[in-house]
Amino acid sequence: xxxxxxxxxxxxPGALKRxxxxxxxxxxxxxxxxAVLTVAVLVFIIGYVMVKGARVMTPGFLxxxxxxxxxxxxxxxxxxxxVSLTLASVIIAAPLGIGTAVFxxxxxxxxxxxxxxxxxxxSLAGIPSIIFGLFGFLFFVIRLGMGWSILSGSLTxxxxxxxxxxxxxxxxxxxxxxxxxxxxxxxGASRWQxxxxxxxxTAMPGIVTGVILAMGRAVGExxxxxxxxxxxxxxxxxxxxxxxxxxxxxxxxxxxxxxIENAYGTAAVLLSAVLLVDFAAYYILHRISKxxxxxxx
Amino acid sequence: MNRKEKFAEVVxxxxxxxxxxxxxxxxxxxxxxxAPFFAEVGLGSFIGGTKWxxxxxxxxxxxMIAGSFFVTLGALVIGVxxxxxxxxxxxxxxxxxxxxxxxxxxxILAGIPSVVFGFIGLTVxxxxxxxxxxxxxxxxxxxxxxLGIMILPTMVSISYDALRAVPQVYREGMLAVGAxxxxxxxxxxxxxxxxGILAAGILSMGRAVGExxxxxxxxxxxxxxxxxxxxxxxxxxxxxxxEMGYAAGLHRQALFATGVxxxxxxxxxxxxxxxxxxxxxx
Numbered sequence: 127x128x129x130x131x132x133x134x135x136x137x138x139p140g141a142l143k144r145x146x147x148x149x150x151x152x153x154x155x156x157x158x159x160x161a162v163l164t165v166a167v168l169v170f171i172i173g174y175v176m177v178k179g180a181r182v183m184t185p186g187f188l189x190x191x192x193x194x195x196x197x198x199x200x201x202x203x204x205x206x207x208x209v210s211l212t213l214a215s216v217i218i219a220a221p222l223g224i225g226t227a228v229f230x231x232x233x234x235x236x237x238x239x240x241x242x243x244x245x246x247x248x249s250l251a252g253i254p255s256i257i258f259g260l261f262g263f264l265f266f267v268i269r270l271g272m273g274w275s276i277l278s279g280s281l282t283x284x285x286x287x288x289x290x291x292x293x294x295x296x297x298x299x300x301x302x303x304x305x306x307x308x309x310x311x312x313x314g315a316s317r318w319q320x321x322x323x324x325x326x327x328t329a330m331p332g333i334v335t336g337v338i339l340a341m342g343r344a345v346g347e348x349x350x351x352x353x354x355x356x357x358x359x360x361x362x363x364x365x366x367x368x369x370x371x372x373x374x375x376x377x378x379x380x381x382x383x384x385x386i387e388n389a390y391g392t393a394a395v396l397l398s399a400v401l402l403v404d405f406a407a408y409y410i411l412h413r414i415s416k417x418x419x420x421x422x423x
Numbered sequence: 424m425n426r427k428e429k430f431a432e433v434v435x436x437x438x439x440x441x442x443x444x445x446x447x448x449x450x451x452x453x454x455x456x457x458a459p460f461f462a463e464v465g466l467g468s469f470i471g472g473t474k475w476x477x478x479x480x481x482x483x484x485x486x487m488i489a490g491s492f493f494v495t496l497g498a499l500v501i502g503v504x505x506x507x508x509x510x511x512x513x514x515x516x517x518x519x520x521x522x523x524x525x526x527x528x529x530x531i532l533a534g535i536p537s538v539v540f541g542f543i544g545l546t547v548x549x550x551x552x553x554x555x556x557x558x559x560x561x562x563x564x565x566x567x568x569x570l571g572i573m574i575l576p577t578m579v580s581i582s583y584d585a586l587r588a589v590p591q592v593y594r595e596g597m598l599a600v601g602a603x604x605x606x607x608x609x610x611x612x613x614x615x616x617x618x619g620i621l622a623a624g625i626l627s628m629g630r631a632v633g634e635x636x637x638x639x640x641x642x643x644x645x646x647x648x649x650x651x652x653x654x655x656x657x658x659x660x661x662x663x664x665x666e667m668g669y670a671a672g673l674h675r676q677a678l679f680a681t682g683v684x685x686x687x688x689x690x691x692x693x694x695x696x697x698x699x700x701x702x703x704x705x
Contacts, residue, residue: 254633
């Protein structure tokens with residue numbers, strides 16, 4: 127913004143009361159500073175972990191088994207554990223979340239019932255992960271007798287992911303132009319046929335983005351996993367075996383001071399995985415917004 | 424309607440109820456496990472008690488309630504102005520291209536695992552506080568700094584949406600009567616987005632209250648009511664996570680009762696936040 131020019135005091139009420147000298151300058155610099163600071167923090171966190179961890183991230187570390195509680199050796203079982211836990215939770219949560227979104231957008235009008243479903247989803251989104259951990263422990267681990275296992279952990283994580291998947295899928299479904307649906311109906315398609323052959327395929331890239339983002343959060347989750355999937359360092363053989371995921375392993379290494387060196391390495395692997403997942407999601411989102419500039423309203 | 428149609432509709436209706444069912448199960452199990460404790464020890468001596476030593480049968484959760492309160496307050500003092508500033512810059516002042524790059528970057532901050540934040544706090548912030556300001560370093564201040572950063576994505580993205588929802592005409596009207604952009608923002612845009620920004624603050628508060636692992640790593644976890652920002656604290660969430668591994672009997676019930684307290688606080692915050700968001704939409 128240009129500084130106020132000299133005409134201010136020339137005539138009219140301005141002659142008596144000069145406006146304050148361009149207050150916008152300072153304010154704008156301030157908010158710009160906020161943005162710079164935030165990005166700086168992000169860059170610092172990623173840079174710090176990556177630089178410190180890069181040295182440790184060798185093939186031997188990635189593919190080796192931990193020895194002496196993780197003081198030496200690698201993190202292979204934790205990588206396997208994290209991948210299987212995350213995939214299992216996506217397999218459980220994605221159909222439920224997408225189904226809920228389809229139900230909300232295509233199968234019901236705004237009313238009491240849809241409000242209840244929305245209330246449930248939104249409330250679930252606000253619940254802290256430690257509460258999910260307690261619940262998973264009580265319900266899946268003890269009540270249903272699944273013990274500390276990939277199964278218990280992934281069911282708990284699935285419950286946590288559900289709101290994210292519902293919300294992003296709903297957004298994607300709502301952005302499908304009505305004309306597409308109207309055309310399908312005009313051709314004599316039934317509701318389900320319209321959903322399955324027109325609405326879902328059109329919204330799929332958006333839905334996939336949401337699922338991937340939810341997956342990114344699941345990869346890094348600790349509090350909900352530590353009480354449901356356990357902290358065993360052994361390589362899991364089935365979904366009924368306990369695992370120690372990367373964030374849990376990292377947490378134990380760092381907090382109990384077992385090996386700060388390996389903690390950095392684990393953190394770097396974890397962060398790379400999360401960033402990779404996030405970038406994949408943004409890449410897909412970017413591509414659809416480029417491909418269909420007109421279709422989105 | 425043919426059978427396939429009917430089938431799809433029934434399946435989708437059932438699926439739609441999953442989240443409600445999960446919510447109900449969570450409430451049922453947490454409260455059922457915590458309730459007997461309230462009956463045995465009494466709500467007053469649990470909430471009002473200042474001594475927590477499970478070995479001696481003392482279960483006073485007040486230090487943890489105070490801990491969560493102070494840490495959250497600190498996080499808001501740091502995160503809310505910073506996040507709002509970011510949102511203002513992105514929505515009102517940043518060139519389109521800059522905003523398009525910055526916004527996803529800030530969302531990446533939301534994806535960084537909480538243990539990584541805790542670790543940075545442990546290796547960078549805690550020693551810094553110990554050396555420069557004294558005390559053990561593990562403190563209210565360290566927790567507030569870590570949490571203040573962690574709530575940024577929530578604060579930024581929700582206030583950004585609220586600011587974007589203010590009609591462009593409002594800004595143009597202000598500019599037309601001779602205000603500069605900053606005046607237009609402070610006198611019209613911010614007041615118009617007020618309830619959405621408030622909701623952002625409350626939801627950020629919920630995140631800060633609920634965060635566990637990052638806080639455990641930097642808070643010091645002493646079960647005392649902190650006297651200064653340099654004193655160690657223990658939050659409600661940390662109390663559960665730290666002791667759940669070995670607790671049994673009444674002690675374990677006390678941890679679930681802590682969960683109930685946490686749940687009630689979060690529930691109240693969410694209901695308040697939702698009412699603000701709804702007001703904005705109408």
